[in-house]
Amino acid sequence: MNIGEAARGSGVSEKMIRHYEAIGLLAPARQANGYRRYAAADVAVLRFIRHARDLAFPLEEVRRLLALWQDRGRASAEVRGIALAHVAALEEKAASLAAMAASLRHLASHCHGDGRPECPILDGLEGKHDDHPAC
Known part of the structure; x- marks a missing residue:
């Protein structure tokens, strides 16, 4: 799918998708002509990022959470620690x-x-x- 379809499927604007790619949160495949090609997995990553940002996680925390989400061998204690630290900051x-x-x-x-x-x-x-x- 193209960037417009990925934006509609994830609820993330095209501009923010490009930003997330530029800072390394997303790495869509590139076609021979250089155009980005988004897979369902990329849209899932974008949804994850959007939900984390909706909860006001800073981008560096989103990066950590995304890495943990993608690591099936992760310890949930680390995720919980990040979440509780964020709760304290929000409070x-x-x-x-x-x-x-x-x-x-x-x-x-x-x-x-x-x-x-x-x-x-x-x-x-x-x-x-x-x-x-x-x-």
Whole structure:
């Protein structure tokens, strides 16, 4: 199949397929004329990559997971370790995002949102309340 068919079959854009090939995550066969030729196995790899990226795994972790997926003699403990480390990173990121949202929500709650030029949100972004981050 050609790249368009592989894209439709995997849910990965043609641009990203080319990128994954360029960074070595995918190695489709080449025809004599140089055109890529994708097999069902390539589409399966692309689906794997897409699902891993949907779970926000960084590309280097996707590379490791892909290698483990392709290694039938792998130890599932290594896969579990990668997954749990990623869960911890996601939870840390979620906590950080929640803290940012709380800070911004607090600033917005002190803004009158009317025609006045005074704006606690802009003051907070300027750092006028760095000594009182909750204000």
